[in-house]
Amino acid sequence: MAESKSPFRVVIIGAGVTGLVASNCLQIAGIDHVVLERRDNVAPPEGASIGMYPHGARVLHQIGALKGVLAACTATDRWFYRGAEGEMLMNNGFFRHVEKNFGVGYILLERREFLQILYDSLPDKSYIKTGCGVKEVKHVGDQVQVTLYNGQVETGDIVLGCDGAHSIVRSIMWEHANRITPGLITAKEKANYRTDWKAVIGVAPQMPGLGVQDMTSVSDKGKTFIAFSQPDRIYFFFIFRVDEPYTWPGRPNSKDADRDALVESVADHPISDTLLFGELWKKRFRGELLYLEDGVYDHWHSGRIILTGDAVHKFTPNMGFGGNCGIESTAVLCNHLNRILSENKGRKPSQEQLSEIFELYQNRQVPRMKEISELCRLVTKVQAWETPYHKFVDTWVFPMQSDKELANQLTEIIRRGAKLDYVDDAGFGPGTVTWIDHETEKVSQGSSIASRIVRLVGAGAAILAVLQGFRFFTFASASVAP
Numbered sequence: 001m002a003e004s005k006s007p008f009r010v011v012i013i014g015a016g017v018t019g020l021v022a023s024n025c026l027q028i029a030g031i032d033h034v035v036l037e038r039r040d041n042v043a044p045p046e047g048a049s050i051g052m053y054p055h056g057a058r059v060l061h062q063i064g065a066l067k068g069v070l071a072a073c074t075a076t077d078r079w080f081y082r083g084a085e086g087e088m089l090m091n092n093g094f095f096r097h098v099e100k101n102f103g104v105g106y107i108l109l110e111r112r113e114f115l116q117i118l119y120d121s122l123p124d125k126s127y128i129k130t131g132c133g134v135k136e137v138k139h140v141g142d143q144v145q146v147t148l149y150n151g152q153v154e155t156g157d158i159v160l161g162c163d164g165a166h167s168i169v170r171s172i173m174w175e176h177a178n179r180i181t182p183g184l185i186t187a188k189e190k191a192n193y194r195t196d197w198k199a200v201i202g203v204a205p206q207m208p209g210l211g212v213q214d215m216t217s218v219s220d221k222g223k224t225f226i227a228f229s230q231p232d233r234i235y236f237f238f239i240f241r242v243d244e245p246y247t248w249p250g251r252p253n254s255k256d257a258d259r260d261a262l263v264e265s266v267a268d269h270p271i272s273d274t275l276l277f278g279e280l281w282k283k284r285f286r287g288e289l290l291y292l293e294d295g296v297y298d299h300w301h302s303g304r305i306i307l308t309g310d311a312v313h314k315f316t317p318n319m320g321f322g323g324n325c326g327i328e329s330t331a332v333l334c335n336h337l338n339r340i341l342s343e344n345k346g347r348k349p350s351q352e353q354l355s356e357i358f359e360l361y362q363n364r365q366v367p368r369m370k371e372i373s374e375l376c377r378l379v380t381k382v383q384a385w386e387t388p389y390h391k392f393v394d395t396w397v398f399p400m401q402s403d404k405e406l407a408n409q410l411t412e413i414i415r416r417g418a419k420l421d422y423v424d425d426a427g428f429g430p431g432t433v434t435w436i437d438h439e440t441e442k443v444s445q446g447s448s449i450a451s452r453i454v455r456l457v458g459a460g461a462a463i464l465a466v467l468q469g470f471r472f473f474t475f476a477s478a479s480v481a482p
Contacts, residue, residue: 007032008341008348011146011156013134014163015042017050018309018326020118020128022160024063025334027123028423031341034154036146038133042119045286047111048201049228049235051076053410054102054429055417056324059331062423065121072117073109074213074230075099079403083395084220086270090399095215097407102414103429106320108228110203110235114323134163137172137305142351144304157348158304160333165193165293166251167311177302185299191247192295197316197380199239200262202287204280206232209272217318217383218271219394224383225271226318227280236280237317238266241384242291251291259289292316294377296369301358304351308333313369316380321372324417329369332418333361339421364418372413 010026012019015037026033052060052069060066081090099105119125136147137159146154161169174185210216210229218225227236240262246252267278281287296313300306309326336357340349349357382398385391398406416436419425 009033009156010158010160010337011144011154012036012160012162013137013146013169014161015039015119015128015130016162016164016309017115017118017323018330019162020115020122021059021063021327021330022162022308022334023122023127024065024118025331025420026337027127028063028420029334029338029341031334031337033127034156035128036132036134036148036154037128037130040131042128042130043112043115045112046288048203048237049108050111050114050323051228051320052107053321053324053414053417054098054104054431055414055419056327057104057107058417058419058425058428058435059327061428062420062425063121065117066428068117068121069107069109069114072113073107075105076108076213076215076228078211078214080211080214080216080272081398082216082218082270082272084218084270086218086272086275088273089219089395092403092406094403094406097404098410098414099431101407101411101431101433103431108230108235108320110233134168137169139176139303142348158306158354161305161307161311162309162330163311165310165314167307169305170297170307170311173299173302173305173307176305177299180302184302189298190249192297193248193293193314194295195246195251195291195293196242197239197292197294198242198262199237199290199292199317200259200281200287201237201290202235202281202284204234204236204284206230206234207275207280207283209275210234216272218269219383219385219391220269221385221391223266224318224380225266225269225277227271233285234280238262238277239292239317239380239384246291248293251293254289254291256289259287262289263287294373296366296373298366300362300366301355304354306333306358306361313365313373315373315376318380318383319372319376321376325369325372328417329361329365331420332365335418335421336361368416375413 008031010031010033012022012033012035015035019035023033023035057066060069076095079092079094080088083089095106133149134146135149138145143155143157144159146159159169161167163169177184206212206229210227212229212231214229216227222241224239227234263281267276269277271277271280293314294316300312308329313325315322340353340357382390382394385394411433415433419437
């Protein structure tokens with residue numbers, strides 16, 4: 001560790017959700033950086049919506065973006081849970097109880113608009129450089145050099161890969177890791193990202209039958225329709241099982257012909273008591289076919305390269321946890337960077353120190369992300385009636401639970417979400433539930449046995465345990481697929 005002639009600098013690859021959140025967090029901490037985005041626009045007209053649970057919203061509050069997000073949308077109110085014929089199975093106030101628990105409910109808005117708000121929240125936008133595709137990343141002494149396709153070279157002390165599920169930085173990190181420690185990144189780990197599902201997603205104008213600030217989910221064999229309504233538009237996902245699963249790096253191309261064939265196959269599918277999917281699709285503003293990867297990698301760093309967001313953890317969309325998890329992991333990493341730089345008082349961290357904080361970050365987040373991934377996979381299978389058991393859970397067990405019970409089952413996952421530890425979160429909420437990082441030792445030790453058990457096994461496992469309690473009703477041959 002030597003005296004620094006230049007400030008510690010982070011080179012961030014990707015200006016999506018995690019890249020823009022990272023820039024906000026680092027600017028607040030006074031940490032020098034640059035964000036390199038290959039596109040010419042940080043908020044392209046792609047995707048459908050993005051949802052925020054309270055733990056994601058709390059970080060947005062800390063970086064000054066929550067006010068803009070809340071102004072751009074209406075909090076989700078009711079959850080309409082429907083069967084294959086569009087019949088109502090459950091109409092509950094799940095989201096109201098989430099808001100009661102934490103003071104902020106489930107927030108949903110267009111992904112493009114969300115990215116623009118994150119960009120607008122930046123204290124200094126000069127840190128963002130668009131039109132900067134990455135050609136090469138290499139370690140040079142105690143620095144990292146990033147060469148762009150335009151010939152420019154950006155130099156920093158670490159590289160942060162925020163470049164999504166098909167991350168270039170991740171592949172470079174794997175190569176570096178196996179060069180330093182042969183066999184560390186195995187072929188089996190590289191295949192952790194699976195594609196079992198595909199989805200037709202889009203944005204459409206408001207239409208009767210789906211509410212005005214509500215969620216609709218329609219379950220059927222091998223497919224699920226999900227929509228979120230706002231007063232002026234509807235964001236929708238029609239999720240299908242793929243014929244043959246793929247693992248990284250395999251991935252089919254999304255073609256308009258494939259999209260149109262899927263749409264035609266469900267055009268007459270009811271999505272409410274009065275509305276068919278074909279009617280919604282016909283009025284869409286835009287729509288596309290996406291193949292949905294999900295999984296969690298075990299290794300998130302090597303040398304001076306570190307990853308976050310979809311580059312290391314990605315989820316099926318049914319539970320809406322993806323953006324929240326990316327924001328959370330980014331906040332955890334920024335906490336570690338801010339701490340080590342503060343402790344070093346002007347001296348740059350050594351490789352040993354960086355490896356230590358990267359490992360702390362990875363060790364905290366990997367188990368939590370795997371817990372959430374398992375929950376999301378389970379819910380996706382339940383809503384698509386993967387087996388008779390899953391169908392029974394979907395059509396009988398879920399509707400039997402109260403909206404309060406459903407909200408409380410997610411409470412442990414939400415309240416364990418990390419925030420920035422160098423920014424006050426005063427003014428967020430409060431709700432009836434105490435955040436884990438606000439608990440005193442006395443409160444934690446005095447919590448209920450049930451709460452401690454849930455915390456031990458994880459909220460995802462707790463929900464699975466509840467569902468398993470109804471297993472004796474199912475066919476003897478039915479089982480939960482791995």
